[in-house]
Amino acid sequence: MLKLLENYKEYKSDLSSSQLDRIRQLAKGQKPEYLFISCSDSRVMPNLFTKSEPGSLFELQNAGNIIPAYGAESGRGMVATIDYAVSVLKVNNIIICGHTFCGAMQALFDPETLNKLPDVAKWLEHSEVAKRIAHNEVQDGDKIKLTRAAVEANVVVQMNNIATHPSVARAIACNSINLNGWVYDLETTDILVYDKTHKRFTEA
Ligand SMILES: [Zn+2]
Numbered sequence: 001m002l003k004l005l006e007n008y009k010e011y012k013s014d015l016s017s018s019q020l021d022r023i024r025q026l027a028k029g030q031k032p033e034y035l036f037i038s039c040s041d042s043r044v045m046p047n048l049f050t051k052s053e054p055g056s057l058f059e060l061q062n063a064g065n066i067i068p069a070y071g072a073e074s075g076r077g078m079v080a081t082i083d084y085a086v087s088v089l090k091v092n093n094i095i096i097c098g099h100t101f102c103g104a105m106q107a108l109f110d111p112e113t114l115n116k117l118p119d120v121a122k123w124l125e126h127s128e129v130a131k132r133i134a135h136n137e138v139q140d141g142d143k144i145k146l147t148r149a150a151v152e153a154n155v156v157v158q159m160n161n162i163a164t165h166p167s168v169a170r171a172i173a174c175n176s177i178n179l180n181g182w183v184y185d186l187e188t189t190d191i192l193v194y195d196k197t198h199k200r201f202t203e204a
Helices: 003-014 017-027 073-088 103-108 118-137 143-162 166-173
Strands: 034-039 057-062 093-099 178-184 191-195 200-203
Touching: 034 073, 057 073, 073 118, 073 166, 093 143, 103 118, 103 143, 118 143, 143 178, 143 191
Parallel strands: 034 057, 034 093, 093 178
Antiparallel strands: 178 191, 191 200
16 A cells, blocks of 8 residues: 555544534635745645645645746646636635755756756746846856745746736735745745835745
8 A cells, every 4th residue: 555545544544522612613614824935845734834724725736836927838737727616615815835955946047957847847838028127236246046046036026927927917906815935945934925015035
């Protein structure tokens, strides 16, 4: 048996009666407060580090926590998730969460690693602006610093991209939603939050 299924059996047998009640209640419908967009990276576990219970985060994960601007062919699968979260579930917050040591952001500065991965290369074109911002900020060409700068810039770029989606644009115009940008540090577990006024990330 897969270790995951063994874990599942343990999880199920450990559920308390109050947890089971909550789960049964949730089966009738969800009302999450957050649309949480993060990278697929196995080290990024939003439910764990935000201590979220079932029913709290409506999640979308992909390589590089990228949201193509509305209308882009490669982002079509995401439009439905975003529209459903904003228009139907009426989440109050969207969080776009990047992370340090992101392989997708590293690949921006090692394009030869993408030679045999044309689909990934195409996908990362949605982070091209982040790459340019990082090159402006880091003059010495150090790839670790470039990646770090791109991780932060990419969060801001994707915040701008998601705001082009009609449901999000509408909600922003009505002040019914907050757009948040985070960077989760894999090494320290720190979370940096984007300060829209000063246009920089600060510790949460
Ligand atoms: Zn990543």
